[in-house]
Amino acid sequence: MSTTSSPIPFTGYPFPKSEYQKRQENVLKAMERAKLDALLVTAHHHLRYLTGYNGQGGYFRPFPLILAPGRAPTYVVREYDELAVRAESCIENIIPYTHQVDFAKVCGDLLRQYGLQAGTIGLQLGCWNLAPADVSALQAQLPEMKVADATRLVPSLMAVKSELELQVMRDAMAMTDVAVRTFQTSLRDGISEVEIARIIAEEVSRAGGELWTSSTNILFGERTKLPHGLPTRHSIKNNEPAFMEIGGAKYGYASGIVRCAVLGRHPETEALHALSVEALEAALTAIKSGVTAESVDAAARNVVERSKRSRAFRHRTGYQTGIHWGGRGNLSLEPGAKDILEAGMTLHMPVILFGESGRLIGCSEQVLVTDRGAEILGNTQHTLFCK
Structure with missing residues (x-):
């Protein structure tokens, strides 16, 4: 009995192919400026940006996209x-390898075929999905190869969004707003973190959207002392604080936000949150095209330091957003960061402070950098919600 196989349905990538080709061309121009003969892109969110493929298959092995002039x-x-890669990416030239040990040989053979066995090859040494063993294996295949750290090359281009990307970020932010409003209206004595999370997910789905679920942090009461805490069955009581970090998502882009609330009264939370609002608003005022990342960070940090609570602020003021919420190698607003902000960048600005009891309280905004200043993408207030 003979069988015939049907063609695999084309799942598709979210943007026109021309959008991805333009992104790849921009990378090639940046490679020329960096004097790279080839670039191996291995970070998942960078691969998704350049190809449309979500990278699910590469969670434990490198899936390099190899770019070389001509x-x-x-x-x-x-x-x-x-x-899956053929069905979900815009890349036509795909070379498979079977086992982990084959990865370096396949890449080495391709670079030799290009005549680049002694070339300068850019690797994303500071990103996820490229282990030291992968680098060593590739160097063993190409002993004359010169390795250059290209960690910042792709994210520096990803930071500035196209109009298509900005619309996606706005659509994701609309779902974030739904999540925040649902969080606030659903908060009541005795409700648990997982119950709130379920109600939020249902409302966002009803609105036709989705959440970036891996970064949904909901914490009540004493659990507000835990950074990046996932929802549990713990319930909130009257006169306790609530912390939420959540983001709507679309096409792999996420627009995250931090919001806090209090049932009744909680003086420590109220005072700490007021300080976070002051610091956040100072940072937002400092944002515009042409300023340095460190100057925006300093604007927020100076507010906290003047309050004599310098140890309350233990992280950066903001970071580049887009595909996969964020990632290593992306622009970061922190002390010493010399990156220049450009119009079209999108940033998450979380000012989360540690209280004397160890609680984490704060607020944030998702913003678009413009020549005039920071455009806030969301429509919910960053003031403390009291109920």
């Missing part, structure tokens, strides 16, 4: 995931 972009992927 050559078609080539995706080196695990054979197991080849059809």
